[in-house]
Amino acid sequence: MTSYFVLERPGGQIGLRVFAGACSPLCLWLPGKTGNFDTVLAGDPRNPKWLLADAGATVYAMDYRTHFAADDRWGLDVLVADVAAAVDAVRARHGLQQIVLIGHSTGAKLAYLYAARHPRALAGLVVLDGWLCGPPHLPPVPAPAPPRLSHEAAIPANRREQFIAYLRHSLTSEDGAPAGRMAGPMATEESLDTLLRCVLLGDRFWPLLAEREVRAVAEEEIARVKTPLLNIIAKDRGHAFTERSLHTGRLARNALRREVMLDGFGHLDLVVGCHLGMTVCRPILDWIADLQLSAPRGNIVRA
Secondary structure, eight states, rough: OOOOEEETTTTTTEEEEESSSSSSSSSEEEETTTTTTHHHHOOOTHHHHHHHTTOOOOOEEOOOOGGTOTTOOOOOOHHHHHHHHHHHHHHHTTTTTTEEEEEETHHHHHHHHHHHHHHGGGGEEESOOOOOOOOOOOOOOOOOOOOOOOSSSSSSSGGHHHHHHHHOOBBBBBSBBBBBSOOOOOOOOOHHHHHHHHHHHHHOOOOOHHHHHHHOOOOOHHHTTOOOOEEEEEEOOOOHHHHHHHHHHHHOOOEEEEEEETTOOOHHHHHHHHGHHHHHHHHHHHHHHHHHHHTTTTTTBBO
């Protein structure tokens, strides 16, 4: 089983769930804005975090302050400062060891911003289908209204196929903002059912101020990222999203970069586990192993 602890922060709280392995590498996982899926997946041995732990990693998964309360005045600086506090807390428990920061979706956006501002704490940066800046020929993506849906205990039987059709085929959200394909052709009925439970039980609030500010991040800030970067992209999310993810990663010109495209994967397939989990974890583990071999002795471990 996992352990869980809460950190007090100015004006709020954050949480950390621990998936313990052999402590090397040390990882912090930042979920998407509604991606607190460990409510459903924490005990599933195919959860990507457990798969990383089984391979020897110690993984901490963060719950944002939005998991505990709601305040539309919270902006990006508050959320990135919370990530910094989580990184400091994790490192303090492990002798100031450098960490691999892993972010999915909005978590990838926060990971990029943290890496740009606090490079010395990181051994590596893994972004899972996340972007901040698109190429000039693509129109900007409008800031969607943050989700404020009520929790449901179960999916009504007559709506299950409607939900699955959305996950498999929709490239826009219900309010018309681009959302991308959530599940690709690799998804099985089991993984779709797991996704539906995750979507229903995940967090439901994200501050509107942060949503607006993330659309205004300058390319120059991403160019400050120098941490070794692994950019994993769900190729079946949609062509425009693939372009945005590639463009953002390539803005980190001074970082040692690797790009991995996962055919048949939609946006949420990267975090659901089931038969898909090891397909996501294997390139992370291979990249970390290569990073450790290529780094000067001790450089991957301590700042």
